[in-house]
Amino acid sequence: MPTISDVARAAGVSMSTVSYVLSGRRPISAETQARVKAAIAELGYHPHAGARALASSRTSVLALVVPLRVDVSVPVIMQFVTAVVTAARTYNHDVLLLTKDEGTAGLERVAGATMVDALIVMDVERDDVRIPALGRLKQPSVLVGLPDDAAGIACVDLDFAATAAECLRHLAGHGHRRIALVGPSPAVYERGTTYASRFLTGFTDAAAELGLETVAHPCGPGPAGVRECLAAIDAELPEVSALVVHNEEALPPLLEELRTRGRRVPADLSIVAVCPRDVAVGLPVRLTSADIPAHDVGTLAVETAMNLLDGRRTPGTRLLPPTIVERDSCSSRD
């Protein structure tokens, strides 16, 4: 492995000149630059990451903390992760992957060892113990989600309250007046991931504003969970004409259950789902949906982290606006 001084010798310049060519932190004449670059190419020189980190205290690595086995849907996580890795690369950064189950220890380890320049943390809970830990680190961090108290840490997420409102507005626009929310599993609410309650609040508020009759009910896993949820809805508010489904896992068994009951979508019952695009189009009925823009959120998280690193001031919280895509699961009510 050639070192910077090999390059310097080959190009007939000093080490520092090579370094400045690479970093662009001082002006170097065009010809010198050319010679240095030629030498670099010829020798196949790669700067040693450790040495660079030691000398500059910058690593060009971002930590990304992902949930392991959660109720957050796997495709969404995957989309988010690839968006982060891809976006990080455009800033010449790499991504170190941590799992949530390491808790604060993982954060402290990689930050304490100066392995990363910044951290991006997914699946943040209402009162996440990691938030105070992140506050103590010398590296900046970005939360994906919206805790009760972000303690000054940057947050990015989809605006779930606005998304719920938009779903209702869409259905109301099609003439629906009695609408039920099929929510995430009870476990999600208990765990304190706030997207569930933000969606619910947005749903309730918008319903009041639009003068709609609504119920909301969580939905446990599997066909049994779906049946239970539908029964609860039916008991509280009979004859709803539309469903807002904020639960990806429930979608397949829900459609199956409706089919066996002979309720046609959208003829008898309209549905707006909250899910990523590919889920919406991959089911028996192509669902009208509010998109979960995992890709955009991931990209935004990286951009935010980079701004933080550059010392640029950043808004504390950035919530992405919802997008409803009309497909085949929503019909007009007379």
Next chain:
Amino acid sequence: MPTISDVARAAGVSMSTVSYVLSGRRPISAETQARVKAAIAELGYHPHAGARALASSRTSVLALVVPLRVDVSVPVIMQFVTAVVTAARTYNHDVLLLTKDEGTAGLERVAGATMVDALIVMDVERDDVRIPALGRLKQPSVLVGLPDDAAGIACVDLDFAATAAECLRHLAGHGHRRIALVGPSPAVYERGTTYASRFLTGFTDAAAELGLETVAHPCGPGPAGVRECLAAIDAELPEVSALVVHNEEALPPLLEELRTRGRRVPADLSIVAVCPRDVAVGLPVRLTSADIPAHDVGTLAVETAMNLLDGRRTPGTRLLPPTIVERDSCSSRD
């Protein structure tokens, strides 16, 4: 951030002693160890990863290259990734995540910059261009998959040939004699990921050995792909009594299609699927399946990498034996 010399001063020893306490590479008396450890805890000392890498040329980081958007199912990738991260942590290593779309450049970058000690590469193709590139690196690597020529690089994977044979043996044991293989999408074969052809070969060979009548057909995406595949099968070998499905994506539309045709599973048609456990149990019919042990393969990949790093000799290729789990999609034929 305290440094090793702060710790040394606090403990009243030299830097090297602290280092040896940490690495255990030389004997240090119990009392000295205790004093050093106390100082470390008190100061909240974390060794600087860059400095350590520079001095020792070991990084305690593994690179993991994942496919971005492929026909490999997302849950399988996710399981694999989490297994790798978890296993790496048991060896005190972290994981740097790269995407396949960076190609050889990504490998050369992280290896050249000495960011990682070893590489694990998923979704290896028959004649993968990354194999020669990996061979040129000074770090060892582990392939997940089985290319035509591994060029001396370690490989780990599920034994797909044996898996196919096992599926047939299971069905034959239930009295089935006419069996069709619903294979991966044509794109998978074309891309040259060898698991598809290994499965097919195993299928064909075992069929001959067991004296079964079989057909095999790839299956394109969506309900259309499924219908086409079933038609082709029916044309070539009418009245099969069982299906081996080596295509996770096809499973939901396949079951749906069979349902609309009034063919009951398993009463009219038996199915053995090749998929991870959770997929098998998450469908309308709990499927008898050959498990895709993403978790085990991931763990094995990390173990192999660690053995390589320790200079321990390792078998070139390790194929995991299949496991069939009996559920509700397989009935006996008189």
Next chain:
DNA sequence: AGCGTTCGTCGAAGCGCTTCGACGGTGGGG
């Protein structure tokens, strides 16, 4: 008693890079 070992510790030399201050040379302004 003398010698060779082993044990526990220290000192110092790097690992490869960044960055700061310095310095000769050139050009423009007074």
Next chain:
DNA sequence: CCCCACCGTCGAAGCGCTTCGACGAACGCT
């Protein structure tokens, strides 16, 4: 015409750690 400023480059001082050789002390052996 001189001085100052700026441009392009160099030299050297670290960044924080590992590791090798060395060394005194304690020990067992003959």
